Amino acid sequence: MAEEGWIKLYRSIRSNWLWEDGNERYLKWWIDILLMVNHQPRKVLVNGEFVEIKTGERLTSTVKLSKRWGVSRNTVTKFLKLLEKDEMILASKSRQNGTTLKVLHYADYQGFEDKKRHQTEQRTEQRTEQRTEHKQELKELKNKDHENFEKLWKLYPKKEGNKKRAEKAYLEAIKNGVTNKEIQTGIVNYIKKIQVEGIERKYIAQGATWFFQNRWTDEYELKPSSNTTSDGQRAGKTAEEITNKEQEHLKEIERRAREAKANNEHRD
Known part of the structure; x- marks a missing residue:
């Protein structure tokens, strides 16, 4: 069963490179990442051990993402590197746990802290x-x-x-x-x-x-x-x-x- 709830999407995203013509699939994947990361901390069981996934994070892998988005692992890796280069995410790889995606400034994106949100909009x-x-x-x-x-x-x-x-x-x-x-x-x-x-x-x-x-x-x-x-x-x-x-x-x-x-x- 799909998770219920919603996320905030600010108009300022239209000035981001994701919104440019030809980057439609990148925009789709970015929104998908925002939807899939945790909106609050939670623990998951991985290889018999509990792993805490913090707010704005998601435990996944390039294999899962390639199947989810219908593209090659190499394409997924290139996209994640673009997001890292623009300081939008941090991807931490672990041989046992897979890849942890961390959306940087997640509170800014979702407006949990108005001050930070305004700072993000101002930077944009x-x-x-x-x-x-x-x-x-x-x-x-x-x-x-x-x-x-x-x-x-x-x-x-x-x-x-x-x-x-x-x-x-x-x-x-x-x-x-x-x-x-x-x-x-x-x-x-x-x-x-x-x-x-x-x-x-x-x-x-x-x-x-x-x-x-x-x-x-x-x-x-x-x-x-x-x-x-x-x-x-x-x-x-x-x-x-x-x-x-x-x-x-x-x-x-x-x-x-x-x-x-x-x-x-x-x-x-």
């Missing part, structure tokens, strides 16, 4: 809040990284190529410890190299390529060339014309650098 709520806060922090960090990339993409002189690929390379670099400022400095130095050497647009690396190849690690030669002609420069210019042009380039670089610095300081 805190865990839920912490998970929510963590997800929100990750979302904010992701949005911030996206905004930073957009600013760098806007700064880059040749915004061509696969932008998504460029952002993916940027995010991977940030994840590996490269700072946004390092990448920004690399872009500024590359712009300066373009201006100093008078590199034509067709020879400037596409934005996607520059980011994907981690070109911020390149060492750029930023000294003005003394030759009257170079890559991207047209022959026939006088030294005075070239000098004036280079000075204009340098002023533009300084302006962009100040703007980039201001944007970076505002972001920080």
Whole structure:
């Protein structure tokens, strides 16, 4: 004859991993454990000796549980280990008496002590809040990284190529410890190299390529060339014309650098 009576089941269980999709059988087994453990101390006869089973405990075995739940002993063992890892039960094995399941904080679950029950609910709520806060922090960090990339993409002189690929390379670099400022400095130095050497647009690396190849690690030669002609420069210019042009380039670089610095300081 089945035992009469009832147990309490708090709504907070819906925030537990047992309630997640795909864990339905785990939830069923956990409720079964709550139903099968003693609601008050009792003595049972095992191998000719009396053994006291305390409140919240049950003397059983993985063999009995596997038959009860219709699964293998290995599956039962894995489930009990999950409960132990989450500090929900303590499973004590004995060669003579089998396995004693002890539901930790049983009084909390069944509300024998209101104070403990409130503490349990509070811990559950805190865990839920912490998970929510963590997800929100990750979302904010992701949005911030996206905004930073957009600013760098806007700064880059040749915004061509696969932008998504460029952002993916940027995010991977940030994840590996490269700072946004390092990448920004690399872009500024590359712009300066373009201006100093008078590199034509067709020879400037596409934005996607520059980011994907981690070109911020390149060492750029930023000294003005003394030759009257170079890559991207047209022959026939006088030294005075070239000098004036280079000075204009340098002023533009300084302006962009100040703007980039201001944007970076505002972001920080």
